[in-house]
Amino acid sequence: MYKKKITLAFVGFVGLALSGIAGAVDTRARFMAANCSYCHGPDGKSHGAIPSLAGLEPGYFVEQMKAFRDGSRPATVMKKHASGYTDAEFEAMAKYFASIK
């Protein structure tokens, strides 16, 4: 029993070390993407009239966010939201949504 616990702890430790090195999950991007889900649905999969974001092509996502921000794409809420993030954050969120199947 005791040995088993130690093994589990060690596996956990290696996993942590690897993720730290590889930067496997961009946790900040994951949180920023989750910010969108009250309107766009959990994991960007929407119920109803608001569009889904899951699986969008990253270039398209970034382009649209910039268009909302500069007003070239008309919007209701999205001009305000797009004005709150940097280009780098658009890219990070785009990558995250693109990774959702």
Next chain:
Amino acid sequence: MALNRRDFLKTSLGAAGLAATAGLAGCATAQTGSAGPKVVVVGAGFGGATFSRYLKMWAPTAQVTLIEPNTNFTSCPYSNTVLAGINKMEDITLPYDNLKKVVDNFVPDTVTAIDTTKQTVTTAGGHTFAYDKLVLAGGIELLFDKVQGYDAEAQKTVMHAWKAGPQTATLRKQLEAMPDGGTFVMSVPMAPYRCPPGPYERACMVASYFKQAKPKSKIIILDGNPDISSKKPLFVAAWTKHFGYGTDNSMIAFRANNQPRAIDARKMMVSTEFDDVKGDVINVVPPMRAASVCGLAGVRDGSNGNWCTIDYRTFESKVVKNVHILGDSALTNFPKSGSVANNTGKMCAYALSEQFAGRQADPSPVVTNTCYSGTGMGTAFHVATVFRWDEAKQSMIPPKDANGISSAESEMEWAYMESWAKNVWADTLGLPQSYNFTTKG
């Protein structure tokens, strides 16, 4: 050779190098026993439910105990549509089934004591739970004793309906029973209060019902604040367009600086400093403060001891360590909305999952609010804001252009509002993509 856990960690550090030094330090302090840190969450509303679900996704080893006395989730946002007759209570009532599967321990009970020194929470059922982190998401406590005459007897006939549930259902029945030509008297509490646009939306929703079912009826809004305190141009436009506001024949009368000081439930009368107002149906929302569990934890430190100040990066109380406060109970720059409770739940889960992994919580977080209000006439409008950490101001502030309201009401936003409701419920409660919502928009 028998190693204890601490020795094992030291050895590992030496052998494996520096890759996760901070991580191990974090784990060693946060963990108790073989499992992950113990997190006790009080309240499964938009804040507590969302927090619990996301913490289990982002820090799966955390042991989450969620304490909630209600058997189902009843949504406060969208509950004004029940008053309008658009939806029924069952359409805004949702199951906890999926949430129960995600957390380690779902406790249907009420918290009666919190010891922040021993770090324990005790319930009415006599159970005591130890915590490494306590998350209080209890919403609001209504202060009936601040309105003279609003006693237990008066509360049988005068509804607040500011916590969705039986109160909402009773108020709808009272509106249905009211004769055509009757007067509905409703109040707006002093800011800050739960759901800033809610009272003005309520006036719209009830007016939409009256217009169709009892068009000779009137609505008197008694507002404690000096003016309409949320989305003013949009509400004034909606009242004007749909309900004759500004004309002699207006269905809605708005009276600023009129906080209800006393009610007489037998005479069906509300008294402000200026006036005694009689109604056929009376709906008084009393003053409010952070939930009573915040009082038990001694974290109501702000705004004359009514609300809880927090560190925006972690949502930890500024006065008691390891106690985090979400949603309406917190004193922040954010409006007390369902969207904010939902997103601050994720923000706190994000901060704690970083800490549990031995990293620092995000030093410059960003969070959003989106809040729709419906007119009851097939249209809606919004306020939307992005808040970013501002190091100089030590606060969360909207960047330029990242805060604003609709230019006008629209049918499109009514459809978005319905979609928002379904998505925020799904996000909060972990409802599956196949969930069959009965809500009508």
